[in-house]
Amino acid sequence: MTAVTSALLLAQPALAPVAGLAATIQTDLFVYQNGDTVTVTGDGFGPSETVDLVTVDPVGAVVDQGTAASDAAGNFSYQFVLNTTFGGLYTVTARGETSAVSASTQFDPQDKTVITLVVAPSTATWGTAMTASGTLTDDDTKAPIAGATVTLGTYPNVNCNSAQASLGSAVTAANGTFSASINPPAGTPFVGAAYAGEPQVHQAKSQCTSVTVNRASTSTTASLSPTTTPTSGTTSVSWSVSSAAGVSGFAVTGGTTVVKDTGPGTLSCTPASVAVNTPQTNSGFSVVASSSQQFTCSASANGAYTLHVHFADTDGNYFNSDSAGMSLTVSADVQAPSGTVSINGGATVTNGNNVSLHLHATDNVGVTAYRVANGSDCTGATFQAVTPTPTFDLTIGSWTLTAGDGAKTVCAQYRDAVGNSSAVATANITVDTTGPVITFAQVPNGSNGWFKTSPARVTVTATDTDDGGVANLACTIDGSSVSLSNTGSTATTRSGDVSTTIDGNHLVSCTASDPAGNPATASTHLMLDTVAPIVTASASRPPNANGWYNSALTVSFSASDATSDNVVCDAPVTYSGPDTGSGALMGHCSDAAGNVGAATFTFQYDGSGPIVTATPDRASDSNGWYNHALTVTFSATDATSDRVVCDEPVTYGGPDAGTATVSGTCTDAAGNVGSGSYSFKYDATAPAITFVGQ
Missing domain, CATH: 2.60.40 (Immunoglobulin-like)
Known part of the structure; x- marks a missing residue:
């Protein structure tokens, strides 16, 4: 409590304050809300006198005035109800009528506030959040109120005078705004926002806003086993309930029951109902019945029954839902047929998608229907009625498997007159439409792909990576069958060598097939040449x-x-x-x-000519001169082909010459011609005598 005291005397000329008195007054609170009762107490006044009290607002306007009687000790108490909307400090003054003693004090009423509220969207489905937003402001100054906690909730009417459920809270921002994600319950509730107030600020409440929240859908599934029971037998019903919508922190509540749709008798199930209570998430919920939550049902009379599981929601946020109908047969004949199915007479592989099927089944009373489908699940196929027979056989000559290569499955199921169904029989076969791949490998030791030493050899390999590998491999050479040597095989290959010792360019042709009968052919050349040109x-x-x-x-x-x-x-x-x-x-x-x-x-x-020598048959006659005929003979030597043939000797008998030459040639066996000559001086004429002076 805060009080302001004073000994000020009220100015009244007729009275003077009694000496020795000092009065004080105070209020029971400093901060009040509009409509609160203000209690003013005082002491130090004259005994048993009337005390006048006046309360004024910050601008001097009187908001209350009245009187109180002091007791023998000079104390008094006074109350009034605050009724104002003006903010600021209020002053209370008290004055004794007899003592003329006065005192004053002050208090501060809370400021009024205003909340606005908008909810969007106004219509949603349970599990889809709405956004509640608004503003908290001072009603007088219109200033935003920051950091204040605004609570949100649902109300049954537009007056928002009786909260139903909390929707959380939000804290105002600096500008006084707030926003929160809310999930009102399904229905048409009213949403309101409230502010509790603080010492300086008055509480406030928004107008209520009507919203519509639709229930979310649920899905119920169920199955029963067995679908055929003997008289007084039971079947077990399993079930599940789920929804894709939900709100974390909430739970879905409700229950499931089994409902008979048709049938000649009464259907009794234990338990009669199963409670559902499971947490939700923002992604919804899912409940799968445990073994203790499954229903055990029996019928009072033989015959055909249909039934379903019903889910009923009790929290009001979800729609009820029903499972699809289920069929139950109650009969004295509970023995189901037994049967098989085979493909292509039990083959494990085929090279086409068109096959033949053989169906076989037996029943203690009689097989009345069958159904066949591709795959291991026959539930999508329709039962075909047949003449009842304890032993049933049927060949389907043309059945088309699913497209493409690979493992294929065919299923068959049989039924008797009371609806007992056999276990699903299956048969498997692999479709392989791709033949092996044949490759050749050889390492010629000659050029250009030729072998030049015997034997010439090529290794042929057939490969098939599909189921079964390679069934057979055979080859010919130049059209004639040949045995493979060095044969071998693996899970996916078969191989061997083709060889020849006969020179020539040979054509090697090979064929292979896989277990499905897919063929493959390929050829190559095997070339052998052991003879040099x-x-x-x-x-x-x-x-x-x-x-x-x-x-x-x-x-x-x-x-x-x-x-x-x-x-x-x-x-x-x-x-x-x-x-x-x-x-x-x-x-x-x-x-x-x-x-x-x-x-x-x-x-x-022999590219060199012979060396020729010319030889005279005699020496010169005198002083190196010949004076009568001489004969020159030619001879030669040859270092290689030899067998030289020379010209005949040549006789020279003139004319006279200081330089005379006789030439000749010699030819060797290679036809090379050499030449030689003999040079000499020749004078066969005697000197003439002339007498002078006669």
Whole structure:
């Protein structure tokens, strides 16, 4: 409590304050809300006198005035109800009428506040949050009130005078606004916002806003087992309830029951109902019946029954829901048929999607219907009625499996007259429409894919990665069957070698198939050439003479090959010496397989002429001069081809000459010609005598 005291005397000329008195007054609170009772107490006044009290607001307007009587000790108490909307400090003044003693004190009423509220969307489904937003302001100054806690809740009417459920709270921002995500219960409640107030600020409450929250949907599923029971037998009903809508922190409550739709008797189930109480999440909820929550049901009479499970919601936020109908047969005949199904006579693999089926079933009374489907689940197929028979056999000559290669399953189920159904029979087969892949591998030791040593060998491999691998592999060489050597196999391959010792370009053709009968064919060439080409060396021209060459000759090489052909020979070789009587030039030719043949060209070569000597038959007659006929004979030597032939001797008998020459030639066996000459002085004329002076 806060009080302000004073000994001020009220200005009244007729009275003067009694000496020795000092009065004080105070209020029971400093802060009041509009409508509160203000209690003013005072002491130090004159005994048993009337005390006048006046309360004014901050601008001096009187908000209350009255009187109180002091007791013998000069104390008094006074009350009034505050009724004002003006903010600020209020002043209370008390004055004794007899003592003229006065005192004053102050208090501060709370400021009034205003809350606005908007809820959006105004219509939603349970599990979809709404947003409640608004503003908290001072009613006088319109200033925002920050940091204040605003509570949200639902109310039964627009007056918002009786809260039903809390929707949480929000704290105002600096601008006085607030926003919160709320989940009102399903129905048409009113939403309101309230502020409890603080020492300086008055409490406030918004107008209520009507919203509509629709119930969320639920899904109920159920199944029963067995679907056929003997008289007085039971079946077990399992169930589940779920919804995709929910609010974390809430629970769904309700219960499930079994409802008979049709049937000749009464259907009794234990327990009669099962309570549901499970937490929700923002993603919804799901309840799957445990073994103790399943229903055990029995019928009072034989016959066909239909039933379903019903879920009833009790918290009002969800719709009720029913499972799909279920069929139950109660019969004295509880033995179901027993049957099988086979594909293509029990084959495990096929190369097409069209197959044949064989159905077989027996029943103690009689098989009355069957159904067949692709896959292991026959529930989507329709039962086909047949003439009742204890033993049932049926061949379906054309049945189309699901498309594509791979493992396929066919199911069959059989039923008797009272609806007992056999276990689902299945048969499996693999569809394989892709044949093996045949590859060849060989390592020729020649060129251009040729073997040049025997035997030539190629390894053939058939590969099939589908179920079953390769069933068989066979090959021919040039159209004739051949046995494979070095055979081997794995789960996905089969292989062997094809070989030959016969030269030639051979065609190897192979076939393979997988267990499904898919064929594959492939071929390759196996080439063997063990014989080198026959090489011929040829000179570009014949010898010059007597089998001898006396000038450059060119030798070319050519060859013939009976098998791989495509012969390549050395380049021509030109020979121009040295002289030899046993010359040889060798060249090579290779065929396509890399076999190499050689040939040598032998020859005699003499490119040098003989050395010729001219010899006179006698010496000169006198002083180096010949004075009568002389005969010059020619001879020669040859270092290589030899067999020199020279010109006949030449007799010279004139004319006279200071320098006379006799020439001759010699030819060797190679046709080379050498020349020689003999030079001399010749004078066969005697001097003439002339007499002078006669």
